[in-house]
Amino acid sequence: xxxxxxxxxxxxxxxxxxxxxxxxxxxxxxxxxxxxxxxxxxxxxxxxxxxxxxxxxxxxxxxxxxxxxxxxxxxxxxxxxxxxxxxxxxxxxxxxxxxxxxxxxxxxxxxxxxxxxxxxxxxxxxxxxxxxxxxxxxxxxxxxxxxxxxxxxxxxxxxxxxxxxxxxxxxxxxxxxxxxxxxxxxxxxxxxxxxxxxxxxxxxxxxxxxxxxxxxxxxxxxxxxxxxxxxxxxxxxxxxxxxxxxxxxxxxxxxxxxxxxxxxxxxxxxxxxxxxxxxxxxxxxxxxxxxxxxxxxxxxxxxxxxxxxxxxxxxxxxxxxxxxxxxxxxx
Amino acid sequence: xxxxxxxxxxxxxxxxxxxxxxxxxxxxxxxxxxxxxxxxxxxxxxxxxxxxxxxxxxxxxxxxxxxxxxxxxxxxxxxxxxxxxxxxxxxxxxxxxxxxxxxxxxxxxxxxxxxxxxxxxxxxxxxxxxxxxxxxxxxxxxxxxxxxxxxxxxxxxxxxxxxxxxxxxxxxxxxxxxxxxxxxxxxxxxxxxxxxxxxxxxxxxxxxxxxxxxxxxxxxxxxxxxxxxxxxxxxxxxxxxxxxxxxxxxxxxxxxxxxxxxxxxxxxxxxxxxxxxxxxxxxxxxxxxxxxxxxxxxxxxxxxxxxxxxxxxxxxxxxxxxxxxxxxxxxx
Numbered sequence: 001x002x003x004x005x006x007x008x009x010x011x012x013x014x015x016x017x018x019x020x021x022x023x024x025x026x027x028x029x030x031x032x033x034x035x036x037x038x039x040x041x042x043x044x045x046x047x048x049x050x051x052x053x054x055x056x057x058x059x060x061x062x063x064x065x066x067x068x069x070x071x072x073x074x075x076x077x078x079x080x081x082x083x084x085x086x087x088x089x090x091x092x093x094x095x096x097x098x099x100x101x102x103x104x105x106x107x108x109x110x111x112x113x114x115x116x117x118x119x120x121x122x123x124x125x126x127x128x129x130x131x132x133x134x135x136x137x138x139x140x141x142x143x144x145x146x147x148x149x150x151x152x153x154x155x156x157x158x159x160x161x162x163x164x165x166x167x168x169x170x171x172x173x174x175x176x177x178x179x180x181x182x183x184x185x186x187x188x189x190x191x192x193x194x195x196x197x198x199x200x201x202x203x204x205x206x207x208x209x210x211x212x213x214x215x216x217x218x219x220x221x222x223x224x225x226x227x228x229x230x231x232x233x234x235x236x237x238x239x240x241x242x243x244x245x246x247x248x249x250x251x252x253x254x255x256x257x258x259x260x261x262x263x264x265x266x267x268x269x270x271x272x273x274x275x276x277x278x279x280x281x282x283x284x285x286x287x288x289x290x291x292x293x294x295x296x297x298x299x300x301x302x303x304x305x306x307x308x309x310x311x312x313x314x315x316x317x318x319x320x321x322x323x324x325x326x327x328x329x330x331x
Numbered sequence: 332x333x334x335x336x337x338x339x340x341x342x343x344x345x346x347x348x349x350x351x352x353x354x355x356x357x358x359x360x361x362x363x364x365x366x367x368x369x370x371x372x373x374x375x376x377x378x379x380x381x382x383x384x385x386x387x388x389x390x391x392x393x394x395x396x397x398x399x400x401x402x403x404x405x406x407x408x409x410x411x412x413x414x415x416x417x418x419x420x421x422x423x424x425x426x427x428x429x430x431x432x433x434x435x436x437x438x439x440x441x442x443x444x445x446x447x448x449x450x451x452x453x454x455x456x457x458x459x460x461x462x463x464x465x466x467x468x469x470x471x472x473x474x475x476x477x478x479x480x481x482x483x484x485x486x487x488x489x490x491x492x493x494x495x496x497x498x499x500x501x502x503x504x505x506x507x508x509x510x511x512x513x514x515x516x517x518x519x520x521x522x523x524x525x526x527x528x529x530x531x532x533x534x535x536x537x538x539x540x541x542x543x544x545x546x547x548x549x550x551x552x553x554x555x556x557x558x559x560x561x562x563x564x565x566x567x568x569x570x571x572x573x574x575x576x577x578x579x580x581x582x583x584x585x586x587x588x589x590x591x592x593x594x595x596x597x598x599x600x601x602x603x604x605x606x607x608x609x610x611x612x613x614x615x616x617x618x619x620x621x622x623x624x625x626x627x628x629x630x631x632x633x634x635x636x637x638x639x640x641x642x643x644x645x646x647x648x649x650x651x652x653x654x655x656x657x658x659x660x661x662x663x
Contacts, residue, residue, distance in 0.1 A: 057522035057523065057524060057525075058493075058522055163609045164609075165609060193378040193379055193549065193610070194378065194549070194551075194590060194593050194594055195378060195589060195590060195593050195605060195606040195609075195610075196605070196609065197593065197605075198592075198593035198594075198595075198603040198604065198605035198606075199605040199607070201595070201603055202603060202605065220522065220523065221595075222523070222597050223552075223594070223595040223596050223597045224595050226595060226596070226597050226600060227595035227600065227601070227603065246600075247600065250597055250598070260524055261523060261524060262597055263527075264523045264524045264526065264527035265523055265552075265597045266550070266552040266553045266555060266556055267552060267555060267556075267596055267597065267598050268551050268552035268555050268579070268591060268594050268596065269555055269579060269596075269598075270555045270556065270575050270576045270579050271576075272555075272598060273555045273556030274556070276556075278527060278531075280524075280527050280528055280531055281524045281527075281528070282476075282528075283478075284492040284494055284495065284525070285492075285522070
């Protein structure tokens, strides 16, 4: 399914960002005393109607960023904007209103659904934010069940009676209950078997078209991200290292980390696998409490030069074009 | 007992595993055959609940009590399923190494890494001195690319990253020169760049030492580049098996075809076609071919008789409709 490429940066004539994170930093007090910088100066724009994929390995900060955007955890510094309105310091009352527009779907639908509530009640619960009566709530719940392709009688069941795919549909229906504009999807299919995964991905795509939703799609599975995203941001150790249109990024990664990451993903095709040369990175992801100086990737990078230890590369456009890379020596 | 010349490293025949529970019997593995040659990698693939892990645990006598196992599993002249627990223990961690999904479950949190590898060595070579075993452990760590092994041998599992722990688990699995390695989802809990490292290591060990490896995974993609043979499991049976290239090319079974069609790829933006429905619970299997309720090719016959594996287009396929299924479209 081809999707229209969306431009990378908002400008005249281009869709305005519906959501923006500016220089978001999140520092946690570390267990052993040393502060851990989970996010260091991360800026992102989510355009209206697009899916922005956010990929990276454990500890890269992608889930922390999602939680900061929803203010489920408070950023240490930076600004958050919804339709150009800042909300990082918004009062609880304003946040409640904003959360109607900004919803999240979690990875493990089982852990995020109340085990002793019926499916219909789970879906209807967020509607308490809305000034609507019981009758309307019931009607809307029935409509949402249909929207996520669940049989009406499933509304009377409990989460443990559902399959993994059905539970994730409930999670999606609940997020849609307040008619949001932006949905943050945090690893929405990674707990599911592949044959179920495709159903959920197709459902998400259809809902996006029908409801004009904007998605921030967080996943560690790059093939999944390629499949759903218009643009993709790659994160490493609390930084965005590359940001580009999905087709462009996957066809020609420019940051060495993106290259290594893509080359590590198996392709389900023996002939294609034979043609590939794999870049196997040495070592592990460094401790985020003590990140390398300069470029954070340099300790595992085969292109690193002394300069990389001294100066941190900024996310910038190496060529005329919209792609952004944070590397002194991009491809 | 000696191994007959020319016999495969491992030959599994009609393996069945049934779990008894309060609510009745659950047939997890319903008669599978596997053949593995030394130096080869066999990929056993399927979704959760298909019986792939129960089958492998049966070979090693690791299923919980209450599991009833039948069939045969010939390894080096002995039927593993008929061995006494004491004899099987000699194989486990000796001639048969195991690598599991979560290396933490294989490591003792309160013992130093080096001591744990040394202990695994001593268990099978009791006459070795502690010092020699420790020396061997450090050597092994170095060979498995664990940097700075002398220092790291003195650390505890929690001080290791996930990838390093899996390397230690592999060190323990190969410490006693196994001929067979069983790896059950060894990289599922790992990041993709670390997965690439671990897979490279496992393949290298298999090739260099002439081991046979059974790699159990839910990820068909992972097998494409490394497995010599693939066996696709569904609801306790093997539905398609053959040389990797041929299985991927033929996709002779509708389930294999469905799995591949539902997989997103990084090298192309492809439309995903899902199989529809969910895999059946092993406690309530459909009659006939277990896949028929989800199968786009099924006919009446599929709901009554269970198909057996038959050679079709270079691969073994268990499908009544194999002749009627058109060849797959060329992959992008």
